[in-house]
Amino acid sequence: MFIVPLALTIYAFIDCLNTSEEDTKHLPKIAWVFIILLFWIVGPVVWLAAGKNRHNRAAGAGPSSWQPGRRRQWVAPDDNPDFLKSLKDDRKPEAEAEAEAEAEAEAEEEPGRRDGGTSPDDKTPPTS
DSSP: OOHHHHHHHHHHHHHHHHSOGGGBOSSOHHHHHHHHHHSTTHHHHHHHHHSBOOOOOOTTOOOOTTOTTSOOOOOOGGGOHHHHHHHHHHHHHHHHHHHHHHHHHHHHHHHHHHTTOOOTTOOSOOOO
């Protein structure tokens, strides 16, 4: 019977301290701290019910344009379109270099094939 009201008081006290002055309702923040600590069971319940502006946010929604002061949340790299685009831009020169190397290798093999030489795909043994 002692742990639940104590846990509720601690939670409400920490919640009140972490709440900005603009989000407190009806009384200044310091007054809410005193109410929570002095009125041991009733104070935390009143704080949780009426002392703070609660913001309803949709699940997974980030800050919208009408909330410019809100901190942007981090996005995982595989969900960040800018990061994925930068990876594609970084890979493009590598892919072009690989394509050029393959084209050069084929160009070197081509004269041997035209002259009657063997190709790497040829299954017949070379004649001496």
